[in-house]
Amino acid sequence: MQFFLNITLGGIATGMIVAAVALGLVLIFRATNIVNFAQGAMAMMTTYIAYAVLHQGSGYWLAFVAALATGLLFGALTQVVLIRPLQGKSPLNAIIVTFGFLIFLEGVAGAIWGSQTRTYPAPFSEAGQKIGNTQIAFSPFDVFVVLAVLALMILMLVLFRGTDLGLRMRAVAFAPETARLLGVRVRPLLTLGWALSAAAGVLAALLVVPTSSLTPNFMDVILIYGFTAAVVGGLDSPVGALVGGLATGLSLAYVGGYLGGSLEPMAALALVIVSLMIRPEGLFARPAPRRV
Amino acid sequence: MGELQKRAQGLAAKPWFRMPRQPMLRHLTYAAVAVVFLYFLTQKLSAFNDYEVGQIAFYAVALAGLTLLTGINGQISLGHGGFMAVGGFTLALLVEHTTWNVVPELAIAIATSALVGAVIGIPATRLRGPYLAGMTLMVALGLPYLTNQYNSFFGGDQGLTTPQPTGPASINPEQWLAWIQLACALIVLILLGNLLRSRFGRSFRAVRDDEIAASLAGIHVARTKVIAFMVSAGCAGLAGALLALSAGGVNSAEFPLSISIYLLAGMVIGGTGSLMGVWWGAILIVYLPTSWAPALASHFHVNSQVSANLAVIIFGLVLVVGMLVAPGGIQGALRWVAARVGAYFSPDGVPNMKLSLQEAPTDRAVHDGESVTQVGEPGVQVHPTND
Numbered sequence: 001m002q003f004f005l006n007i008t009l010g011g012i013a014t015g016m017i018v019a020a021v022a023l024g025l026v027l028i029f030r031a032t033n034i035v036n037f038a039q040g041a042m043a044m045m046t047t048y049i050a051y052a053v054l055h056q057g058s059g060y061w062l063a064f065v066a067a068l069a070t071g072l073l074f075g076a077l078t079q080v081v082l083i084r085p086l087q088g089k090s091p092l093n094a095i096i097v098t099f100g101f102l103i104f105l106e107g108v109a110g111a112i113w114g115s116q117t118r119t120y121p122a123p124f125s126e127a128g129q130k131i132g133n134t135q136i137a138f139s140p141f142d143v144f145v146v147l148a149v150l151a152l153m154i155l156m157l158v159l160f161r162g163t164d165l166g167l168r169m170r171a172v173a174f175a176p177e178t179a180r181l182l183g184v185r186v187r188p189l190l191t192l193g194w195a196l197s198a199a200a201g202v203l204a205a206l207l208v209v210p211t212s213s214l215t216p217n218f219m220d221v222i223l224i225y226g227f228t229a230a231v232v233g234g235l236d237s238p239v240g241a242l243v244g245g246l247a248t249g250l251s252l253a254y255v256g257g258y259l260g261g262s263l264e265p266m267a268a269l270a271l272v273i274v275s276l277m278i279r280p281e282g283l284f285a286r287p288a289p290r291r292v
Numbered sequence: 293m294g295e296l297q298k299r300a301q302g303l304a305a306k307p308w309f310r311m312p313r314q315p316m317l318r319h320l321t322y323a324a325v326a327v328v329f330l331y332f333l334t335q336k337l338s339a340f341n342d343y344e345v346g347q348i349a350f351y352a353v354a355l356a357g358l359t360l361l362t363g364i365n366g367q368i369s370l371g372h373g374g375f376m377a378v379g380g381f382t383l384a385l386l387v388e389h390t391t392w393n394v395v396p397e398l399a400i401a402i403a404t405s406a407l408v409g410a411v412i413g414i415p416a417t418r419l420r421g422p423y424l425a426g427m428t429l430m431v432a433l434g435l436p437y438l439t440n441q442y443n444s445f446f447g448g449d450q451g452l453t454t455p456q457p458t459g460p461a462s463i464n465p466e467q468w469l470a471w472i473q474l475a476c477a478l479i480v481l482i483l484l485g486n487l488l489r490s491r492f493g494r495s496f497r498a499v500r501d502d503e504i505a506a507s508l509a510g511i512h513v514a515r516t517k518v519i520a521f522m523v524s525a526g527c528a529g530l531a532g533a534l535l536a537l538s539a540g541g542v543n544s545a546e547f548p549l550s551i552s553i554y555l556l557a558g559m560v561i562g563g564t565g566s567l568m569g570v571w572w573g574a575i576l577i578v579y580l581p582t583s584w585a586p587a588l589a590s591h592f593h594v595n596s597q598v599s600a601n602l603a604v605i606i607f608g609l610v611l612v613v614g615m616l617v618a619p620g621g622i623q624g625a626l627r628w629v630a631a632r633v634g635a636y637f638s639p640d641g642v643p644n645m646k647l648s649l650q651e652a653p654t655d656r657a658v659h660d661g662e663s664v665t666q667v668g669e670p671g672v673q674v675h676p677t678n679d
Contacts, residue, residue, distance in 0.1 A: 085616055097611065099370055100609075103604055107608055108601070110597070110604070112597075224434075260441050265437050265438075272427055277418075
């Protein structure tokens with residue numbers, strides 16, 4: 001029972017991180033019909049920069065803010081340089097370009113920092129807590145993970161539901177041509193969307209890196225879990241990203257806990273297959289009619 | 293009748309040689325020329341070069357499958373290395389547990405990876421979009437973990453050994469293996485060339501260009517996509533089995549994610565959708581990581597950390613820059629040059645349209661996505677509301 005409880009708590013923490021990755025994917029997919037396979041690698045680069053800032057002698061929080069800011073900038077730059085020229089072309093081109101960018105970044109990171117693993121500190125203790133007489137595997141850092149992702153979600157919610165800017169971004173995602181006719185400047189808003197998405201990815205990377213370790217490909221597996229969560233929740237639903245993230249995190253935790261950790265990536269694939277078989281549009285996606 | 297034909301023949305200037313019009317005959321002619329050329333090539337080469345020629349051959353097989361999937365059918369796989377692993381491990385397991393000939397072993401490797409392809413392909417066809425891309429990436433990333441989990445079955449870190457097939461005593465084993473691999477490559481290319489000129493090939497293209505129009509024309513869209521994916525995965529499985537024969541064994545490190553990346557880059561550089569272009573891509577895959585990148589690194593005196601990652605960086609650049617600047621790849625550029633040269637020599641100064649028209653649609657999916665996406669996208673609709 002205690003084992004089950006600990007696995008569940010671990011699954012919730014992982015699920016929140018996965019949800020942040022999924023949110024990043026969803027933000028871009030809603031607006032441009034592109035899945036950004038480079039998102040994990042972009043976050044990895046930014047995390048190396050945070051690592052460098054940290055080893056300049058700055059504190060954890062300065063590095064944290066620097067990483068998020070670099071992430072925003074990096075996302076915007078990527079959209080302007082790589083993605084904008086692809087507008088109006090086949091989605092296949094975008095997939096190949098983002099995937100190529102993933103490889104390129106991992107190669108560059110390997111060339112600069114090498115492939116050895118580095119440890120990245122956590123801001124709070126990672127040790128489990130004692131409640132009464134039972135030891136539970138939920139550390140103060142896990143609490144921070146859950147709160148940080150919840151804060152991200154609430155910020156996004158406020159931005160998209162409560163502000164004028166968010167309304168315009170939703171309009172651009174929903175019907176870019178109509179939005180343009182109504183006087184919305186589409187291109188800068190798409191760039192902003194990429195910036196926000198990259199920042200969500202960076203947050204996920206910063207939350208996962210203390211428990212894994214910093215290598216050029218440490219985000220690969222997290223990215224495919226995020227993809228799983230996004231597919232389960234529906235690729236264009238932010239709420240779906242949260243629910244899908246938790247569902248994915250919990251399922252993987254049970255598979256890892258009871259069957260073996262090496263099975264987790266394949267379990268994620270099985271989850272995608274099953275969810276596409278049962279509910280192809282995802283749990284929360286709006287049905288997309290195809291127009292001729 | 294005979295009279296008419298004679299007059300028609302008299303009217304048309306007779307070229308000294310004309311390729312047969314029947315696709316099968318034409319492809320067999322190409323193959324016969326290739327067999328003669330490759331026979332003399334492998335006679336001249338050392339054992340190590342034979343090994344490299346064999347590598348080029350099996351990468352050409354994998355690339356042919358991938359280019360059919362992406363260029364002709366408009367789907368994409370980011371994890372074809374995963375299907376190569378399925379083929380490689382299947383062959384190795386058969387070698388371990390049976391005493392069969394290499395031919396049925398290769399056939400079963402093809403069938404197994406095609407079957408795995410169906411498991412991935414069927415759910416992915418239920419929706420348009422990047423599902424197949426993501427799921428294939430998961431296969432490529434997840435398979436090594438799977439072999440680790442069941443390492444008593446898959447041989448653990450050492451993996452499984454696959455002894456080279458032995459031929460007649462007069463032929464050295466490297467050459468014999470290279471011939472087997474080249475024969476597989478030629479057979480696959482002939483078969484795929486015919487497939488593309490058949491009813492299936494036309495359905496593949498129709499589905500790529502417009503799924504709704506294709507289904508209105510009576511094509512079963514989902515089935516067509518799954519068939520294309522199974523053919524493609526089968527090719528990758530064959531390539532993986534041939535790789536296993538070359539390497540003398542398989543383990544999970546033999547099929548890293550980088551193989552999938554190499555394949556995508558090889559497809560882009562060769563020319564997406566071009567079966568001839570696969571040779572360019574295969575040459576790049578074999579020589580860039582092992583000879584060209586190290587040569588470049590030592591020329592510029594970069595440190596070992598950079599040189600270890602140089603090939604991957606170049607492949608990433610090829611994918612990004614190639615897609616943005618030259619989506620037609622080498623074969624597209626050659627075709628462009630051939631059309632211009634033809635125009636220079638032809639009396640009316642017009643580029644040879646037959647040449648470009650025949651091949652143009654093949655590149656369409658990757659060049660100008662208009663035909664693929666715009667139709668279904670909600671954004672293209674422009675009608676302001678009236679209320």
